[in-house]
Amino acid sequence: MKFYKITFFLLLLLAPITLLAQEVQLVILDKDTRETLPGATLQAENLETQVSNNNGLISFIPAQNYFVKVSHVAYESQSFQLRPGMTREVLLERKSTALGEVVVSAFETDRPLLEQGAAISRVSEADLYRFNERSIVQAFNTKPGIRVEERAPASYRISIRGSALRSPFGVRNVKVYWNDMPFTFPDGTTPLNLLDLSNIQNSEIIKGPAGSIYGAGNGGVINLQSLQQPNQNKISSELGFGDFGMLRYRFAVDQRTENGGISASYVHQQSDGYRDHSAVDRKVFQLGGHFSPSAKQTISTNILYSDLNYQIPGALTEGQLLENPQMARPGSVEQNSSIAQKSLYAGVTHSYQILENLENVTSAYVQTSEFENPFILDYKRELQHSYGGRTKFVFQDQLGSVGLRLIAGGEYQYGKTAAQNFGNRDGVADTVRFADDLITTQGFLFQQAEFELPSDLILTLAFSENFSRYDINRSIDAQTGVPSGAERRFDPVIIPRIAVVKRIGNNAAVHASVSSGFSPPTIAEVRTNEGSINLDLDAERGVNYEAGYRAGWWQGRVNLDASLFYFRLDQTITSFTNEQGVVLFRNAGATDQRGIEALLDYTLVQNPNAFLSNLKFTHAFTGHYFEFRNYESGGNDFSGNKLTGVAPNSLVNQFDLTTSLGFYLNLTHHFVDEIPLNDGNTVFQEAYNLVSARLGWRKTFINRWDLEVYAGGENLLDESYSLGNDLNAFAGRYYQPAPGRNYFGGLKVGFRY
Template sequence: MPSPKINLLYSCIAMCMGVGSSAVWAIESDAEQAVQLPSIKVEATRTDTTYMQTPASIFRVDMPKNDQSAQVNLTEVVKGIPSLQLRNRENYAQDLQLSMRGFGARSTFGVRGIRLYTDGIPATMPDGQGQTSNIDLSSLSHLEVLTGPFSSIYGNSSGGAILATTREGQGKDSIEMSYAGGSHNKNRAAIVLQGGAKNQNEPSYVISSSYFDTDGFRDHSGANKVLSNAKLTWNLDDGSKINWITNYVKIDADDPGGLTRADWEVNPRQVAKNVLDYNARKKIDQTQTGLTWSKPVNDQNELYAMAYIGQRQVTQYQSIPDMVQKNPATPYQAGGVIDFKRDYYGADFRWTGKDLLPNTQFSAGVAIDAMNEGRQGYQNFNETGDKGVKGALRRDERNTLWNVDPYLQASWSFLPTMRLDTGVRYSNVHYESKDHYIVGLNGDNSGKTSYEEVLPSVVLSWQVIPEALLYASYAKGFETPTFTEMAYPAKGGSSTLDLRPSKSDNYEVGLKSSNVLGDFNLATFYIQTKDDIVAAENIGGRATFRNADKTLRKGVELAWNKKLWEDLEINASYGYLDAKFDAAIPAVGTVKAVQKGNAIPGIAKNQAFVGLAWKPEQGFYAGVDAQYMDKVYVNDINSDAAPSYTVASVYTGYVWKYADWGINGFARVDNLFDKNYVGSVIINDSSGNQKPQDGRYYEPADGRNWSAGIKVSKQF
């Protein structure tokens, strides 16, 4: 007999199909009830289709016309996407924790396994390491969140993709000034200047800058951040379009680290003593600029080009005890200070042809990326015993990486209601490391390697009725280790380049329906991965990684949104994700063996969301939402887990517009019922040779907290 989960899936499919059929009847029987939904083109899949006609699991998040939050983190605006688990660490030194269908969950800082783009410019390095900190919410227009097999068109580390698009200048010149404050002395001030082109071939512009600081929810978690973004847009006589985007972000943040379970339960605000002793902190300084250009050659052909360049500098003081670094048994210890400067650049060239064959569209292109970094490591103490300072050199190397990825996509509508989308990308990544610190037992770790894979994808879609689309897809995924994960050889390994790339087979069946009862998205997926990259051991801050032979992810996702009445809208979603090791992993060093069937840590099996909002153009607006997140295991052996939780948020505000003036004020409360819960976990943390239960896995979430703000705009 089918399992209860399979029966649930069949019931959901039948419900959506039934909804689609009834919608046709409703429109035919009562024309006054027919609703013309907006036609929104999807950019992420490059298929030139509308949102509900795209055969992929994709979600669009539009920035609210009126601010409803302080606009500091993506967690404030991205909610209710069933394939996405987005967690706020309450730690601005380590960025948000983000995973899609389990990809990226292992990351202890930044984003891995998922591709990030802003206005077509990569926010993910060629090795797969990315960050959300440079996304400017003040000037953001919308986000597209793409998961499932279709994301393989982005090549390496594309377990999913998030594409952020900022606004383009329109209409009169205007200025927006805003301020928001809240709990823990949060302060954010921002200014946005914008205007449309006054004459043909002149640019429109949006220039945004903000400053944020906070004392932090936890002890030793204060931070300040400067973020600026500028976008110039030219629409030229020949039909071509040029965007020039420049982005700058500077962050200076204390790092509170994780807590043991016992410490979290006693006082979630506290930090471990050595965090204070060594003043754990991080400084980030990043600047990048890029151009995108598109030109329709004729009715059938279009050209696209993108080029970018950037620099990222990071200095991080960790809380590794000096005795670990002095220990003769740890000659490979690279010190408690990480200091690197990274230059990166790249380009993407693409041609798109329509109707070269009947009912077809082709795209062909090549993506080129490269980066080089000088990375040093230092002791976090000096000879006089001062801690939390830059001491003697313990690491010095030059790392370089490049890729040249050709790709091809084709879409063929072979029947009026059926379409076949195919794609292939040759993804290749070339690493080289030159070790300039060879002292005593710390030998020469220089070396180079290349990873490559052909990534095919295929999607078959059927427009069952005008209001319902059914599709099935398959693609091969590919993820290389990052430079951080190749920093040291695992015990028993001979080289930092021993790690193999993970390779996955991704299957998905989905159903979409848009009708008078709302928009429905249903997807079920099955993902087999070989050589998944997982933690090997972590001794005194010296983290190493290894490959797990097999992992398995399978699940169901359902999302629904509906405009209930006038300006009242509802959004609801549910995600089920069963992620586990599909083969045993033998013990390595002090790390215990992992049994087949253990859950992959950092991933919630169930999550749900519901939000209700009243959103008029002017006057009072308000909203309330609630989110449920299942427990997550903290390590591969599943010895402990952060408990499940449900949290709620509520907000209200008022919008007033008169002539060329606009005013918007808001107030909100998050974690309304003051739930004490763990916002995120540090996977496989051991904090030295400790027992699993003594690991500092837990990063507590904020309790009940408030924020309020006001924005004033004026057109000229």
């Protein structure tokens, strides 16, 4: 501290001489402690990156005025206009995970997490990159109430509070947005496996019904964001590798422009897979732009092309699992059970500040996809086209002592699919069995009012009006020889939500909410692979009651986020498998879903100038005590049984360590309780413990080069488990074995120009 004071005093004395030489002298400081910060970077377009020395000093001679950005890994960035001859202090605020400072955009409101009246989890960029970077699975599974399953590489299934019961494969009953645009298709399915990890920078997950603002669905909402506006000119490349032939490489370019920036990336990932017939090959190209035509408006564009191929090994019986967990289900190899999908997705988002207190944000997208799926029992081909959009108006004002924020808007999606089902003869499409033109339409209007009341109360009243329809026009039916048609319309359904938040001082708050959910069956559940059309399948309806507590202590170094909920669901949709192995669906009466979810994190060390610069622990607990309330099927009464596919308890423990030399260590332990695999609760997946680790080193050289090297291991205890079982499987084919102990590594290089 004494040296800093002397240095700054000398800078003031030398200011006249400095001005003559047009030299810039900046001292970078911690805003709270006033300690100098070495390793801070100063960046601007067409300017060589500058780095503060051991005394926090940046000194150079600029050729002109620049709009600069000063950054440090442990601090919030700061931007300002820099002039030749400038001498000043730059005070940086320490980054914090305090709940009162972490801003989320859930329910279309940018508020601190502390002020949100719902159960929300954030998956940050740091969360995504503390594991093997081949998928999102492990990062999302560190959050309470969320489970991402991977029955085979690139074959995802997402469960938010047990919502995967009706999803034997794929992502259903969960609404997904990517860069503020709908990424869930009009038919209710989400091809999340088309995205690479690098296409996601941050994620927000709303748990439970969110229909008041995001339309139909009981399983929650996932908002994904990629890099929107590059803050520097940079070329980067990555190389990752691992067991089972895993290889992933990526190239990316970020280019700033006069009023925005452009980013482009290409990534290719492939692997042979742990099991026989489980290889995957995925190529993803993304081009994004962000522009500000004027001070009042911004435009963001995104183009995503994905070419995905992966093999499906199939589920095993217990005997086959014990004999050889790496084997494929008999018939999978011979029939070339696999999926090939090429998809092009393009969208644009426009934001306009109409008045000082009135803003509009509108997004639109178009999408086309070719899908081919040879399976043991049949061979499916689909050509899909869809488009849609979303718009919202946000009005804010102060009415005396009451703050008011009104949000109103709508969303519309239309999709058309030409679907053909053939016989499968040794992996080749045989005679056509049936061919359908599938048309799906869904939309909703939403309104929301937020009142900031005296006594630190925030009241939210919201509702939406939802409608949906699908039409099935069968042009070929080999069984009957007669074309036919079917349609299903769901009358407009109003979904309300009420929430209240009460702040307790600056660092704590309680929240409570009641929200309604409505989830119609997807067209894949009505029209099944053997050709039947089940128009009697009803929509799920539910009501969620929730209360929670959030608090932070020790300047945001200790944070707790906990919630209790009770979700009463009627007309629950469940899956079952007939004697031919075809997955079918039915309404299963009602379920009671009670749960507790809690996340606790505490940072013991946070000092960027010390050798041990950061030391953090995180614990996440999920208690899901779900059961069938009223469910009879096939002469069996399953009432009172545990809900199929849901683990009652799970616990995640994380340890993160960072040093000033650039070394870091991430350790993760994940316990999952036993999981019932059928409605009768006669077959269970045994409880298991997963341990993973990642050790790495990252550093910046010569002010321009960024380098990172890492290595790690997964399932270090070599547990035998399935990361996604088949539920209510016929002939006992429940198990999809996951890899045992395996290792990975990688290298990242970036150059700023």
